[in-house]
Structure formats: structure tokens, C-alpha cells
Amino acid sequence: MRPARALIDLQALRHNYRLARRLGGGRALAVVKADAYGHGAVACARALEAEADGFAVAAIEEALELREAGITAPILLLEGFFEAAELELIDRHRLWTVVQAPWQVEAIARARLSAPLQVWVKLDSGMHRLGLSPAEFTGAWRRLRALPQVAGLVAMTHFARADELDSSRTAEQAAVFSDVLAGLDERPVASLCNSAAILGWPAVLPTPPADRDADAERSREEGGTSWARPGLMLYGANPFAGPHAGADLLRPVMTVESKLIAVRELAAGEPVGYGARYVTPMPMRIGVVAMGYADGYPQFAPDGTPVSIDGRPGRLAGRVSMDMLTVDLSGHPDATVGTPVQLWGDRVRADELARHCGTSAYELLCGLKRMPRGIRGA
Template structure:
């Protein structure tokens, strides 16, 4: 069997969820959209089911996977519904729903539901992706309140630049949100992972009644480009690993891999690892990207191939055929690999494919 695999530490997942709740003082929706950022939505939800206040997914297909997997906790559809016909399934499975457009308000007004909906009314406070405009926000709230189809309304928005700790945009968005919701009753949800970790000032008068939405921090990766005290307490959940399947002894001046963009400067030992961009490892990770080989620091050399990549074994004489290689995880942080490949940990995790996931810490 090919040795590439992703180890998923469910105890680390629970630790990170508890950190989000304790740091925020609020209720927390565990964000498990996009297959839990590549970690497996249902196993992750099952691991958190006893303690999570609820879950958040992108769409109804993701929500139904959890419901069919016996997840009974509240599930929020972060993108709401895409057509009015979905309201029947939302009603049937008791899902919570983001409303971000006036056509959705109109669809709810026309619907005939068996039970009142829980709606999360989203304001566009400056992200300019989805959300009601400040001019429409109060009227939409009052229409939903009056239509008889809605039992509870949570007031929400989304920060565009909370991962930039010195950026004034987050404070500007918060001020706009507070102005738009003036006079409206309801719980509040503003904080995603970077806001939970880096913006403690983003709280309401009653934070314990509000909701946070931890996403990337659940999986143990920092959303920041620089060190941050609370993010340093996160525990990596995924360890991507494989083994060395071949060792080459090369003289100085020999090219390694496609395009020969790495050339040995001295007599070298090169290890070939069963891992490539078809598994989700970033093709553009350059020479020097860190790896761990049998627990020792190592580096990637040459261009990443579809199924294989090469590492430098020259200074690791004990390493060889069968040596374990960690591509990211507890010894090599995904954020370090992402920075070298000029991407973000979110993409590394979500791009994972073909590699079997092995769960521990149940």
C-alpha cells in the first residue's frame, strides 16, 4: 500500500474548539464546511458532538451529510438557500439559515413552514461579498419578524481583514454593524477565527449570549502571518506524512527533478517520497520548504511532481529507505509550508485528496 496518509488528531480538534469557546466567552459554531477543511466533516462533527453548541456548513448538501450521520445539534447554512424550494428541506431537518439577500426574505414570507425558522440575518459591513446593505437591514429584520415564519433572528456580519492585526478596517466594520443594528434585539455573531484570536474588543454587552464561528483555528492553523499569543496555543489536527521509497547517491552538479531547477552543489543523498501535487501537496513549494524526516529537520529539493517529491538526506546519514517524512503537522506547521508556497493553510487542507485519513484520539 502506498504510504501517504493524513493522521487526524480528534483530541487536538476538541482542544482547539474549547480554546475558541473559552477565549471568546461566547457560544461557538464549529465550522465544518468544505469537508471540515479537508479533515472529514462527519468524523470531526461526531468528535465534537458532545460539546459543540452547533455546526456551520456552506450549503444544504453538507448539512444533510451531518444529519444523516446522526448529528442532532443545530446546523447553520452559511450561504443560506440558493432557491426557495430548499426551504422545505431546511424546515424538515430543522436547519438554521443565513439570510443575506432581499429575495430570500421574500421567499420566507411566501413559504408555508411547519415550524418557525431560526434566521441569521447577514449585514454587508464592508466585505462586499454577500449580505444586506445597511440601508435594507432594519427593514429586512422587521419583515422577517412580522411574517410569522421566523422564530429567532441572530444578527451577523463577516470581517474582511481581521487577520491583519494593525488594520483599522475591522474597527470600521464593527462601527458600521453597530449603527445598522441599532434598536434591533437579538444575539450577535461577528467573530471568525482571526477575530476570536486577535480582536478581543469585538464583543457585545452580553458576550455569553453571542456566537463565534471558529474555522481554521479548529484545525490548529494560525490565520496570521506573524506570531500571536493565543494562536500559539493551537494544536495541529492534521499530520500529512509518507515514507521514502527510493534513495539516490549523486555527485556534485547533478540536476534533480523536472526542469532541473535544483542542482546538487556537493555529493548528495536524495530521498524520493511518495507524495505529490495529486495528493494536495503544493506544486509550487520551492526548494528549502521544511519537512521532518524521522523527527529531524529536513528540506524539500527540486520540483514537486504529481506523485513524488524529493528531500535532501545528505546531512541525515541514518535516514533512508522507509524513513517517515512529515510534510506538515506537529513538527512542520502547515502555515510554514503555506508561506513557502505562497498560499494559505486553508488551501493546503482543502486541496487534500487521494490520501487516506486515519483518525485517532476518539
């Protein structure tokens, strides 16, 4: 069997969720969209269900996969519903839904439901992707609040640049959100923070209502006083461009590893791989690893990209092929066929690899293909 595989550490996943919940200061929806960022949505949801406050997915297909697997916890549809007919499934499977456009408000008002819905109302505070404008938000909120089809409301927004710690945009968006909510007749349950905001922007975390406020009881009934939405950090990747003290507390959940399947003894001046991008500067040993871009490893990873060879630092030497890549075995005199190579995990962090390759940890994790997954820490 081809030795390339991905190992998923569910204990690390639980650790990262607990950290997100603690730093978020309230409740936390574990974001498991895109097959839990390539980690396996069902396995991750099962691992977290005993302690997670709920889950978030992109669309109803992902929610139904979790329900069919026996997940009974709350599941939020982050993109809401795409047509009014989906409300029947949302009702049947007791899903929570985002409302991000006026037509969705009217669709709920016309719906015949077996029980009222939990609705998250999204404000476009400046990302300009999905969400009600500040001018639309208050009217939509009040209309939804008055509907018998609605059990409870959460106000939410999404930050565009929370991973840029030197940008003022996150504080500006938080101020827009705060100003719009100040125009409501209540202090609503709020949800602002994705992974980068949880780790890097504690000042924008929602302030809970005081216990004496009439809204505090409603807040508790509708799911706590605030909700965080950790995604990337659940899987142990740093969302920032450089080191960060909070991100250093995360544990990588995915380890991608393979083995050497050949060792070449080359003279100085010999080309390695497609295009002769790498030429040996001296006599050296080159190892061939069963891993390539068809597995999800970046095709254009440059020479010198870090790997871990039998637990010690190594580096890429030559262009990545569809099924193989080549590494410099200088300093690894004992490396031979069958020697393990980690491509990313606890020794080479996914975000570190992404920086070398001009991509993101999101793309690496979500782009993993072909190789089997193994589970540990279940």
C-alpha cells in the same frame, strides 16, 4: 500500499474548539464546511457533537450529509438557501439559515412550515460579498421579527481583513455593525467573529446585554448572547501572517506523512527532478518521498521548504512531481527506504508550509486529495 496518509487528531480538534469557545466569550458554531476543511466533516462533527453548540456549513448538501450521519445538533447554512424550494428541506431537517438578500425574506414570508425557523440575518458591513446593506438591514430584521415563520433571530456580519492585525478595516466594520444594530428596537444576539477575529480582535467581541435587560431572556432563548464562528483555528492553523500568542495555543489536527521510497547517491553538479531546478552543490544523498501535487502538496514549493525527516528538520530539494518529491538527506545519515517524512503537522505547521509556498493554510487543508485518512483520539 503507498505510504502517504493523513492522520486526524480528534483530541486536538476538541482542544481547539474549547479554546475558540472560551476566547469567543459566548457560544460557538464549529465551521465544518468543505468537508471540515479537508478533515472529514462527519468524523469531526461526531467528535464535537457532545460539546459543540452547533455547526456551520456552506450549503444544504453539506448539512444533509451531517443529518444523514445522525448529527442532531443545530446546523447553520452560511450561504443561506439558493432557491425558495430549499425551505422545505430546511424545515424538514430543522436547519438554521442565513438570510442575506431581500428575496429570501419574502420567500420565508410565503413559506408554509411545520415549525418556525431560526434565522441569522447577515449585514454587509463592508466586505461586499453577501449580506443586506445597512439601508436594507433594519427593515428586513423587523419584517422577519414579525413573521410567524421565524422563531428567533441572530444578527451577523463577516470580516474581510481580520487576519491583518495592522489594518483598521475590522474595527471599521465592527463600528458599522454596531451602528446598524443600535437602530433596532432590541439588543439582538450577535455573531461577528471568525477565527482571526476570535484570536486577534477581542475588542470587537459582542457585549452581552445586562441580565436585567428584557432582551437578555430573548438572547438566551435564541442561543446565548453571542456566537463565534471558528473555522481555520479549529484545525490548528494560524490565520495570521506571522507568529501570534493566541495561535500558539492551537494544536494541529491534521498530520500529513509519508516515507522515503528511494535514496540516491549523487555527485556534485547533478540535477534533481524536472527542469533541473536543483543541482547538487556537493556530493550528497537525495531522498525520494511518496508525495506529490496529486496528493495536494504544493506543486511550486521552493527548494528549502521545510519537512521533517524521522522527527528532525529537513528540506525540499527539487521540483515537486505529481506523485513524488525529493529531499536533502544531508544531516540524516541513517535515513533509508522506509524512513518516515512529515510534510505538515506538529513539526511543520501547515501555515508555515503555506508561507514558504506562497499559498494559504486554507488551500493546503482543503486541497488534500487521494491519500487515506486515519483517525486518532476518537
